[in-house]
Amino acid sequence: MRRLALRSFSEEGMVRRAGIFRLSTMKIKRVIFVILIAFLIPAGILRSQSIDTYEIEKVLKKEVLDSKDLQIIDNFLAQATQELLKTRDFTSIARTRTTILSNQSTQAQYAKQFSQSAYKYISSNLKQAEALPQERRFKVVLNFLILIDGLKDPRLADLAIAKLKDDNKAIRYWAVRCITNPGLIDKLNPIEGANLRLVQRIVGQLKQLIDSNPPPSDEILALITKFATELSIPEGEDLLIKIADVRIKQYADWNVMYELLDSAVLKSLANKINSTESARPEIAPRFAQLYAYVIQRYIKGQNLLSDNNKQYLASVLVETEDKCISKLLDRTQSNIKRAVEQNNILMLQQEYDRLFGSQTKAGELTLKLNIDYGTDASGRKRIAPLPLSDPPKPNKSAEGG
Secondary structure (H helix, E strand, O other): OOOOOHHHOOHHHHHHHOOOOOHHHOOHHHHOHHHHHHHOOOOOOOOOOOOOOHHHHHHHOOOOOOHHHHHHHHHHHHHHHHHHHHOOOOOOHHHHHHHHHHOOOOOHHHHHHHHHHHHHHHHHHHHHHOOOOHHHHHHHHHHHHHHHHHHOOHHHHHHHHOOOOOOOHHHHHHHHHHHHOHHHHHHOOOOOHHHHHHHHHHHHHHHHHHOOOOOOOHHHHHHHHHHHHHOOOHHHHHHHHHHHHHHHHHHHOOOOOOOOHHHHHHHHHHHHHHHOOOOOOOHHHHHHHHHHHHHHHHHHOOOOOOHHHHHHHHHHHHHHHHHHHHHHHOOOOOHHHHHHHOOOHHHHHHHHHHHHEOOOOEOHHHHHHOOOOOEOOOOOEOOOOOOOOOOOOOOHHHHHO
């Protein structure tokens, strides 16, 4: 990737670089993309050559179904999902998934039977897949998760939840993707009754995943961040607070790998602060501490971080100032942008001090949001974010090896 071009912070450029959910530039490109080459839908392929769709296509055209029609739907799902389990030709397996997805319907009787049969046979085949050799198991389970993601059926959510703790990173990623899919959440609106209970179950499982050691990958945190942002219930804020805590700790430990993730996290936190008259008091200190660490990492990491990491940080700094700080302070802010464009670390430090203050003087952002940072080790009230420790010194013995 080219070196940081400080002159290029146009609106379009910032949006492009900071697009956290456009994951093609992330590590996911290495972790997931190779898998997608083999398994996603080849262009122009609309149906499987080995699945008989004649009967199901006739049923699709009917307005009212009888018991025979419902059996045809069941038989179709039984055959199609069995092919996903049994096939060894994984280059053509996407055709089978496409055939299943293209034979869905919104007709009430059809949709109900399709959902029931899909759950019955996908569940059964996933259990059978556990007995397969490791490589085949991985491919089969992955393909069923990709199918579940495409179906966006709340009934299938538990099947994905069961894979959240799988040893394989790709399977964990797709399991999270299945249960955070915007299309799935749309089907759970309004979030009440049984729908609320399912969303709460999903949130509970995601909380456990975030709390795991080590924490989930940046790609997974990105999916959960987007999901939490779109939730209209308090549980969404719970997830954002947990994600912020994970990122804050990673910054404190100098363990951050992909800083661009924090554009989404910071924007989500800021939106929660702006969107409610009585935002939860836990949110503002997380926003301030995380953004403070982002700025301090950029300042202290000049001689340590790669050009890529510095570019990621610069994008987060500029976009957060534009999209969040300006709104929180009710006026346009561009001092951080100018400091980054000019590579002026002193100017950036001065703006940091103005926004966040010090241990003896509260900053403008702290005063505006009335942020409570808690107390220090001696019990005194803190009026500024925690300072970031100096970066770890390179291991000379390791370098020599």
